[in-house]
Amino acid sequence: MKAVSTAENLAREQSENPAREQRLRDLRELLQQLERVVVAFSGGVDSALLAWLAKDTLGSKAMAVTAVSPSLASVERQHCQELARQWGLRWLEVFTQEQKDERYLRNDTQRCAYCREFLMEAVKPIAQAEQAEILLGITLDDLGDHRPGIEASRQRGALFPFVEAGIAKAEVRSISRELGLPTWSKPASPCLASRVPYGTPVSVEVLSKVERAEAVLSQLGFCERRVRHYGDIARIEIPADQLSALLAVREQIIQAFKAVGYRYATVDLEGLRSGNLNPQPPTQPPERPSDPSEMPHE
Secondary structure: OOOOOHHHHHHHOOOOOHHHHHHHHHHHHHHHHHOOEEEEOOOOHHHHHHHHHHHHHHHHHEEEEEEEOOOOOHHHHHHHHHHHHHHOOOEEEEEOOHHHOHHHHHOOOOHHHHHHHHHHHHHHHHHHHHOOEEEOOOOHHHHHOOOHHHHHHHHOOOEOHHHHOOOOHHHHHHHHHHOOOHHHHOOOOOOHHHHOOOOOOOOHHHHHHHHHHHHHHHHOOOOOOEEEEEOOEEEEEOOHHHHHHHHHOHHHHHHHHHHHOOOEEEEOOOOOOOOOOOOOOOOOOOOOOOOHHHOOOO
16 A cells, blocks of 8 residues: 555545544644654554654654664564655664663563663654654553653653644554554564563573564464563463464474474463553552451351
8 A cells, every 4th residue: 555645645635533533634744843843653553644744744854763772673663664665764773782781681661661771762863963852652642551661761861742633543554444544453563572571581692582483473374463572481472363373383382383383382361461461450458447346257
């Protein structure tokens, strides 16, 4: 599906959803007010729409930058390259150094914040040279999840145009589809470090194992997938309605995962749940009765 130009998409943006149409107009107006922008571009549906709209609205005053590190799967890096070429983006790669930070490597619940520190550190000199603002494709939905990287980015000057325009992830996909962007149906693909449970150290070796295991699943036709890393155990997550298809090729998966370095390949019967390794809010203990006579008897 080919993306349409500014002139062509004006009519397409007159959708059946007037509220969404207004939010998209607000987003374009915000980009125009910023005048010059640098978009952190991972190739996912959110940053792809933002990069495309920035270029479509501002032309050469918009730039896209992709952060490259061991936590970015090589297929995602190639996807960024291809989109930049197709869309004529002003595009650069920067190499981030979070793998040299002990805070990041120990993988506590603030890992994403440390990663965003390195992202901003790498992108900021480019933005300064461009006299531009740094934009991230954060949506309204992201504000309700465990995302310490959002605050770390905000503190370092990043702006979130989708949030300012009131745009949620479902609308990002709808708008992308209306504009003819091939990313509208792209499955979410967070960084490889998100497959490692908090408290388990992150290393290049671990990220490589996860990447190779997920590539096996992709080659077998499972585009929406996660391989969660538990030492020599790989826990596979795919949509629940695809579990029977997975079991049909289990022997291939077992052999391939052993070749990658896992001793066991297991399947999560609950299916794919994005962000399920994030910390859960603590359960509230039952309220203590103020009257001792109300205490239960054992």
